[in-house]
Amino acid sequence: MEQWSTGNPSVARDEVLSSIREVLAEREGFWGDLEDYHKPRNNFLNDVLDRRIGLPITLSLVYMEVSRRLGVLAQGIRLPGHFIVGWPPAAAGSQIRYLDPYHGGRELIFDDCRGLFQQLVDTEAPFGRDLLRPVRKRALIARILRNLKMRYVTGRRFDLALDAVERILLVELLPTQVRDRGVILAQMGELSAA
Known part of the structure; x- marks a missing residue:
């Protein structure tokens, strides 16, 4: 930690980011699962840590936690169909920094984020800074659980889908999740519980 105590928060943040990317992506080999993206185990942090591959959101969690342990705030950024990590400006005049853990910690600028959005959404929908807002921890957990629910329903x-939706309801009590719980119970033949 002392090696980053330069007195300049922007330099410290930028050095931490470079080190995180170098260690996690280049040295340790944390990358996105390019072969079987939809594997449920890509949602489990313990599997991601063991295998060093995962989804954008779970890899982002790894980057965020390493950054937090190094004393630099990192935030999860939800894009439609993707997830990246953002580091807020460390000092006046510095810029927000974005990394894409799924693609080896590739650094992104605003225009890269726009291009990624348009590639994933396949539209000319407007893209603004409002789409790069940090997500709350509860929303991040709920998104991982929704991923799991979807994978289990598809399979x-x-x-297991019922287990996932029960956990989602602990994090966010939304009518859509209550509905999904009923649909899953009906699929299981539990009509009275549905």
Whole structure:
């Protein structure tokens, strides 16, 4: 930690970011799962740490936690269909920095984020800084759980999908999740509980 105590918060932040990217992506090999993106295990942080591959959101969690432990705030940024990490300006005049852990910690500027958005959404929809807002921890957890629920429903593993939706309801009590719980129970033949 002392090696980053230069007195200049922007320099400290930028050195931490470079080190995180070098260690996690280049040295340790943390990358996105390019072969089987939809594997449920890509949502489990313990599997991501063991295998060093995962989804954008779980890899972002790894980057965020390493950054936090080094004393530099990192924030999860939800894009439609993707997830990246942002580091707020460290001092007046410095810029927000973005990394894409799924693609080896590739650094992104605003225009890169716009291009990624347009590639994923496949539209000319307007892209603004409002789409690069940090997500709250509860929203991040709920998104991982929704990913799991979707994977399990697609794989017809309704027992595991029910477990996921029950956990989602602990994090965010939304009518859509209550509905999904009923649909999953009906698929399991539990009509009275549905």
